[in-house]
Amino acid sequence: ASVTRFARAxxxxxxxxxxxxxxxxxxxxxxxxxxAGGGGAAPPKTTKSKAKNELDFKVGELVNIGTLVAExxxxxxxxxxxxxxxxxxxxxxxxxxxxxxGLAIVxxxxxxxxxxxxxxDTGVLSKxxxxxxxxxxxxxxxxxxxxLGIAIVDMRFGPERAKRISTCDTGVLCHKSGGHVLxxxxxxxxxxxxxxxxxxxxxxxxxxxxxxxxxxxxxxxGVLTTxxxxxxxxxxxxxxxxxxxxxxxxxxxxxxxDPKAPKxxxxxxxxxxxxxxxxxxxxxxxxxxxxxxxxxxNIDPSLPSQAKPGxxxxxxxxxxxxxxxxxxxxxxxxxxxxxCAPELLTTITDTSVLITQSGGHAALCSxxxxxxxxxxxxxxxxxxxxxxxxxxxxxxxxxTNAGSLSVASSDGIYAFCVGxxxxxxxxxxxxxxxxxxxxxxxxFWFVSADKIRSSSEKTLPAMQELQGREGWLSRQDVPFSxxxxxxxxxxxxxxxxxxxxxxxxxxxxxxxxxxxxxYLAANPAVEWVWYDYWCMAQNxxxxxxxxxxxxxxxxxxxxxxxxxxxxxxxSVLVLLDMSYMSRFWTQFEAWLSLQQCSTEGVRPAxxxxxxxxxxxxxxxxxxxxxxxxxxxxxxxxxxxEAAVAVLSKPDxxxxxxxxxxxxxxxxxxxxxxVKEALA
Numbered sequence: 001a002s003v004t005r006f007a008r009a010x011x012x013x014x015x016x017x018x019x020x021x022x023x024x025x026x027x028x029x030x031x032x033x034x035x036a037g038g039g040g041a042a043p044p045k046t047t048k049s050k051a052k053n054e055l056d057f058k059v060g061e062l063v064n065i066g067t068l069v070a071e072x073x074x075x076x077x078x079x080x081x082x083x084x085x086x087x088x089x090x091x092x093x094x095x096x097x098x099x100x101x102g103l104a105i106v107x108x109x110x111x112x113x114x115x116x117x118x119x120x121d122t123g124v125l126s127k128x129x130x131x132x133x134x135x136x137x138x139x140x141x142x143x144x145x146x147x148l149g150i151a152i153v154d155m156r157f158g159p160e161r162a163k164r165i166s167t168c169d170t171g172v173l174c175h176k177s178g179g180h181v182l183x184x185x186x187x188x189x190x191x192x193x194x195x196x197x198x199x200x201x202x203x204x205x206x207x208x209x210x211x212x213x214x215x216x217x218x219x220x221x222g223v224l225t226t227x228x229x230x231x232x233x234x235x236x237x238x239x240x241x242x243x244x245x246x247x248x249x250x251x252x253x254x255x256x257x258d259p260k261a262p263k264x265x266x267x268x269x270x271x272x273x274x275x276x277x278x279x280x281x282x283x284x285x286x287x288x289x290x291x292x293x294x295x296x297x298n299i300d301p302s303l304p305s306q307a308k309p310g311x312x313x314x315x316x317x318x319x320x321x322x323x324x325x326x327x328x329x330x331x332x333x334x335x336x337x338x339x340c341a342p343e344l345l346t347t348i349t350d351t352s353v354l355i356t357q358s359g360g361h362a363a364l365c366s367x368x369x370x371x372x373x374x375x376x377x378x379x380x381x382x383x384x385x386x387x388x389x390x391x392x393x394x395x396x397x398x399x400t401n402a403g404s405l406s407v408a409s410s411d412g413i414y415a416f417c418v419g420x421x422x423x424x425x426x427x428x429x430x431x432x433x434x435x436x437x438x439x440x441x442x443x444f445w446f447v448s449a450d451k452i453r454s455s456s457e458k459t460l461p462a463m464q465e466l467q468g469r470e471g472w473l474s475r476q477d478v479p480f481s482x483x484x485x486x487x488x489x490x491x492x493x494x495x496x497x498x499x500x501x502x503x504x505x506x507x508x509x510x511x512x513x514x515x516x517x518x519y520l521a522a523n524p525a526v527e528w529v530w531y532d533y534w535c536m537a538q539n540x541x542x543x544x545x546x547x548x549x550x551x552x553x554x555x556x557x558x559x560x561x562x563x564x565x566x567x568x569x570x571s572v573l574v575l576l577d578m579s580y581m582s583r584f585w586t587q588f589e590a591w592l593s594l595q596q597c598s599t600e601g602v603r604p605a606x607x608x609x610x611x612x613x614x615x616x617x618x619x620x621x622x623x624x625x626x627x628x629x630x631x632x633x634x635x636x637x638x639x640x641e642a643a644v645a646v647l648s649k650p651d652x653x654x655x656x657x658x659x660x661x662x663x664x665x666x667x668x669x670x671x672x673x674v675k676e677a678l679a
Contacts, residue, residue: 057394059414060425062106062114068099069127070420073358073403075099077133077142094159096142097418100127100403103144105159111414111425117159122151123167129178130229130404134194137186141210143194145179150196152210168205168213173198180230182243188236193259195234197245199226204259219254219262223247223275229359229404235321235339242339246325250275253340267341276334276342280327280349322385326371328356333386345386351378352393352546358404365428366412372396372405377417379431379550387658391435391557392550398422434551438558442479444566445535445559446493446528448472449520458510460531462538473535476528480562481677483569484597489611491525493570497589498531499580503655506533512575515615519573530566564666567592568602574614576626584647584654588663591633591643599678601671604634640667 068074077096094117097104103122107115125131126147133144135155142153142162150173154165173179177199184190192208193216203218224230224247232245234256242265243254252275253266268274321336322345330349334342354360354373362371369380369388376395380388399405400420409415415426445463451472452460466472478488496516500506507513520526536559537552548556572593580586593612596605605611614626632638632646644667646652647660654660 057426057428057430058397058424059427060112060114061398061422062116063398063422065097065099065104065106065116065422066119067097067102067104068403068418068420068422069101070400070402073099073130073400073405073420074418074423075130075132075404075406076408076416076418076423077135095416096133097423098125098131098133098144098146099418099420100125100129100131103133103153105162106423107159108416111416111427114423114425118162120153120162120164122146122153122164124149124151124173124179126175126178128176129174129199131178132180134181134183136183136207137191141207143181143183143207145173145181145196145198147173147175147178147198149173150179150181150194150205150213152207152213154210166211166213168215170196170198170203170205170215170218172196172201172203172218174200174226176227177224177230180232182232182234185234185236185241188241190234190236190241190256190259195232195243195256197221197224197230197232197243199224199228199230202232202243202245202254202262204256204262206259217260217262219264221245221247221252221254221275222264222273223249223252233323235336237321237339239339244323244342246278246281246327247275248281248327250277250281251323251325251334251342253342255340265340276344278325278327278332278334278344279347280325280330280332324362324369324388326354326360326362328354328359330354331360331362331371331380331388333388335386346388348380348388348390350546351390352376352541353378355401357401358399361404361406363407363409363415365409365415368412368428368431370407370409370415372399372407372417374399374401374405377405377407377415377426379428387661389557389658390546390553391431392548392553393546394426394431394550396424396426398424431550435554435558438555439561441477441558442562442565443475443477444530445473446476446530447534448474449494449526449529452513452517452529453520457513459505459507459513460534462540463534463536464538464540466534474528478565478569480565480569480673483565484674484677486569486597488570491523491571492527493566494519494523494526494529494573495566495570495589495593496529496531496573496575497567497586497593498575499577499583499586500533501577511617515575515617516573519613519615523571526571530570536560561662564588564592564663564670568595568597570611572612574612574629576614576616576629577618577620578623578625580620581625581629582651582653584652584660587633587652588647588667590629591638591647594630594634594638597674597678599675601675602640604636604638607634610634640670644668 075098093109095106095108103120105117107117122144124146129147131146133142135142140156142155144151150168151164152166153162155162180197182195184193194205194207196203201218201220204216206214206216228247232243235242240257243256245252254262255265256262264273266275268276323334323336325332332347333345335345336342351371353375358374360373367383369382371378376393378393379391381391396417398419398421403420405419407417413429417424498512501508536556537548539547541547567589595602616626644664
């Protein structure tokens with residue numbers, strides 16, 4: 001199901017466009033960990049690692065609402081403000097929950113205590129397909145689209161007296177595909193129009209007289225079937241007005257500038273009129289029938305209001321327009337600068353909440369992008385619209401595998417998830433508080449050097465297992481200013497810079513651990529060792545999902561963001577192999593380890609003050625690579641600007657481009673940050 005125009009007074013999303021969302025800070029690379037390696041004596045006895053507070057942000061729930069069914073899930077539409085008989089705004093915040101069995105009006109003035117006010121039989125909703133609703137711009141009428149047609153509900157006399165006043169057959173709606181409805185934009189030719197999307201196409205209906213809606217035209221999308229759940233979004237820019245329709249084959253673009261003659265104008269690979277591939281749509285085979293996933297399009301609401309068309313401002317808006325499509329396989333981000341030719345910017349497939357059977361949904365909540373699916377709610381950082389970054393997953397408890405789970409937010413604090421089991425209220429301010437807690441900290445997890453020295457294991461397991469071993473891990477505070485002052489360069493702390501030899505197992509043969517042990521034997525002053533696989537919670541979901549708790553993900557990202565503190569301030573052991581020189585993170589770490597902090601900023605450390613020890617392993621042991629590494633990053637001219645020039649080159653590879661994008665700007669500001677810390 002989908003979310004339409006929620007809490008207009010507080011959120012004010014793009015006029016007429018549903019599911020608006022913005023999107024992201026660069027995230028970290030989450031490695032997946034194998035089981036602990038064998039060899040030698042039996043490893044120490046372990047206890048099962050406890051999940052760090054399986055976080056539950058649900059603060060309210062409304063079940064047995066009477067309109068929701070498992071097969072189709074549900075959606076939420078806003079009714080704030082509604083109007084009373086004399087045309088004045090009614091008090092309160094009301095919502096409409098649309099499900100396969102009807103429509104329910106809910107009092108949402110207290111998000112933690114939702115109350116059903118009444119139910120309405122629209123006569124157009126079907127249990128097999130999802131329905132949606134859109135509130136007119138003046139709040140007086142509600143437009144409902146379902147598998148059996150569209151209905152118009154009169155809201156002028158308040159939610160308690162709401163009633164259906166008309167219906168209309170569009171010719172595009174199907175029992176199993178349900179329907180999706182959008183309002184036109186205020187101040188444009190489409191002000192008195194609604195756009196209805198169904199399994200057979202898009203229909204345009206004139207609702208200037210709500211009591212007698214008039215069908216104007218329809219057009220095939222090329223991306224939907226009679227079993228496809230539907231969604232769409234409307235964009236008005238300097239180049240015209242376009243409707244975007246998402247389905248399993250791709251994203252269709254419909255030119256609706258002439259409401260009586262809409263036409264497909266997408267510029268996909270098959271030529272004019274063809275859809276653009278998204279890479280996230282999926283099909284689910286049920287009883288030998290192909291059921292298309294619900295795929296959602298979002299438009300960035302951070303732009304100026306689109307309700308007032310103006311050529312200059314419209315052109316500027318179009319340059320910044322971002323769209324999001326959510327399907328059973330993930331999230332796709334598009335640039336709509338050229339409306340007929342959406343440009344795919346990136347895809348995110350590891351949300352861990354989406355399944356092909358029911359697809360997904362999204363909404364914007366402040367600077368967060370919320371993606372919902374049968375397995376819960378995925379929260380993404382939305383501060384940078386083009387590069388969404390996953391923050392973590394929140395359980396909601398109202399979703400069903402067969403039906404969709406929709407999400408909406410009004411004020412940036414609460415999110416409302418609607419599924420086949422009911423409505424759940426999620427308090428996102430708790431997420432903000434937890435995230436801020438980790439970002440304000442300066443602590444890192446370290447492994448006890450003595451435990452490593454005494455271990456007979458060939459390799460060590462991931463952090464989650466080490467947490468279950470008494471005395472292995474300790475959280476140590478390493479403030480940036482103190483690290484810059486050289487207080488941790490006394491040999492007590494050691495950070496290991498190494499390449500992951502496999503995405504699941506960084507030290508396949510135990511060579512890296514063996515070299516760490518040699519270093520520790522030669523340097524008895526070392527008490528604590530930092531090695532990413534041992535000291536940062538790893539994603540161990542072999543299926544590509546997310547095994548970590550939300551708290552673990554937030555801590556991971558916060559530590560990754562300040563990782564330069566370690567390599568800039570403590571002793572560093574570089575484990576150099578043949579591929580080390582071509583990887584972004586290892587080269588970045590090597591450069592940091594060869595720098596020295598002073599009141600003048602960051603500069604290459606003199607040889608007698610270096611904190612870096614380089615040990616060549618595997619095939620690199622027979623080469624001169626160690627000297628080359630020290631010569632390159634230890635050169636007098638290798639200031640931050642020069643380092644960025646090298647690290648930004650395409651032959652310095654990185655698994656997640658967002659890591660490069662996030663770290664390189666920090667390097668350019670590093671000297672100023674050090675000066676400030678030491679002032």
